[in-house]
Amino acid sequence: MKIYIGNVNIASLYDELRTGFEALGHTVVTVEESGNVITNSADFTLTAMLDDALQNFEKKFHTISARQRAEYQEAMRQKIWNSAFSEACSADLAIFIWKSFLPEWQDLPLIKKHGTKVAVCLAGSEARVLALDNIYRAKTGASIAVSACGDMESILRHVRFAELHADVLIGGSAAGLRPMYIPVTTILDTKNIPCHVSNRDVPTVLHAPSNRTTKGTEIWLRIFSELEAEGWKFTVRLLENIPHQTMLNTLQYMDIFCDGLFHGGKMAREAMAAGCAVLSAFGCDGDACLKFWKDDDDILRRRWQVKPGSAEDRFIDEQFPKKAWYFDTSINPCIAVRPDTAKDALRELLRNKALRQSLALRGRGVMEKYCQPESVCQDIIEMACNPDSFRTEALQSYHHSLLYYDCVPTTIEEAIIYNRTTDIVRGCTWYKKKYPPLLRDGLTF
Template sequence: MRVLHLPYGIGMSTMAKALRTKGIDAQSWSLRTHHYAYMADERIHFDQYKPEEEEEKREAYLQKALKEFDVFHFHFGESFFPDRRDLDTIKKANKKMIVHHRGSEVRMLKKAQSYNNPYVRVKKSWPEEKVKSNLEFLSHYFDQAIVNDYELYYYVEPYYKSIHVVPHTMDLSKYTPAYPKNHERPLVVHAPSRRDTKGTQYVLPVLEKLKDEGVAFDYELVEGKSHEEALDIYKKATVIVDQLQLGAYGHLSMEAMALGKPVICYIRDDLVKKYPKDMPIVSADPKNFETVLRSFLKNSDQYQAIGRAGRSYAEHYHSFDSVANKLITIYNKL
């Protein structure tokens, strides 16, 4: 089995690496400039070519891929060409194909709010009509789809015959746990990829309020850092605050747990039962974040236990072994 992951992102790169640990010939190709492009096996970046060259390059790499791969795994619903004309070509070549939705390209504000989540935000570049039109288009080419969690599942459910929930994966060997010490002076870290969707506007006022009251802790906002710089800060943290608005955890929470750090992140009430029972994330939304953080800081004898539970959870559910096995099962049934 020869599998190609594309067109960009950290997720495709780690999944390809996970599959290789199982003996699968898997590659990740980054087709455009992206923050995590350095992680891909091949960096092509059509957006850096002159317009007259770009079309020719896209076609050349499509033909190369058709010769070299049996399974095409498209992340974010994007492909070789902006208009995705290549999907028809790949389908007619009898290649196995699956689409992998990862967030903003499927998230719909009204639907999210219908699940009693008044805090959710969506990217302005993805209005609801655009999301629906995109999903309808993709459903003509894909019978099956993958999502990271059940928060995304319900957005795409009407569009595909079969939907698989496959968690994010990561190379845990690169994350040495740095468990917080009980009763240490806490360092609270918040690292938003986008302030407006992660709830930073709720996090910072609470941190400032507690500082003004004399609560003993420090905090650091992580923005504009390289991945390596950010990881160095995470390693020093006592607790990492992820998002407070979306209702599900993502890559930051996963990295934090891998490092043995307690995590505060909003998990939507109706989704809690969809996660494994041993998920150690401390849930908080904009309304109760202050109460949750106060309680966490006071219970300093639990810091390390929560951190260790997080590392164990990451090893069990986000390891290369766990996720690769799920992907292989899916590919075999395409």
């Protein structure tokens, strides 16, 4: 198969997905709209190609008007973007992370007309509705979310049109009505991560925020200062905006990694694979999270009328650790923290060298068992090719829709927005099968 991956390389997912698909024998083409210093690893970066074309044009024609330059720039932009679009149309499977070529995924039907299967990855704040995200966080004991990317209706439209057009949804969004495949959010190619457990007497503590607000950087800096004032001996490194591979090489020399306090990230898993003890927001209140995922599976069992002990029942049980291992403290060596617990947790790691070593030694093996790219990529292919099968539904999560079961709008206007965006998918077969008609609290399903 030819696999197209575009158009935003969130959390270096391109590298992990390429590794998995190529290990399975497939050809991968990666396209990024705009590169950056951290994740600039795509085969084609469209803005860089446009910049090169403009530079060559200006060298060839030394005296050009602003109008001529603008006309050439627009013509080249269309040519380059159309070429990338053609790459997606010629693929057997196109995976779009964060965005495609047109707003609200309106180009996906055009791509699918060429016989291309389409997967959409909802990757973060572009699919985060704070009200719904915080319902999930209240259920599972995580910290309250602090950021979104745009207004509520635009985010909901982004999610709903993905649900309408994609053959399969991967990633995660608490705003979802259609189930999603979430193990892609923990995919990790450990082969490129050097591992060394340092375990110094005076540990080195690393914080490396991609976004200072969502990662709680100011809180971490205050915690570091307060613990130093208490007399604890440790070295702090604060790293930002360095290339991804450079960061992976750096992790092996760290003892403790302090991840986000509001939103955990991929780097927590990279740090565990590198031999660090890790503190992260992701995975708070594991028992509540595990109950949420078990209840979610029970909804699937009821809808498919799965009999206890059947092959279908066993398959659901087999998939459970793949999506829920992060919340199981008997498996995951990461210490889950919130802003109010992070200081005590870090103090204990500074005090207890044996604990630091134990956590650091466990991390690599857990990442190798639960995060391997080949397994995730094989699941994506199966779901895209068989979107209506039981196995596809069992591989996916969020059968419990927070909007359908739990959301209570705070205003009439908010309810209208929810209903208006639900209308986008109301006629879908999966929607009719999943949601019995319901009127409550101003919401219509």
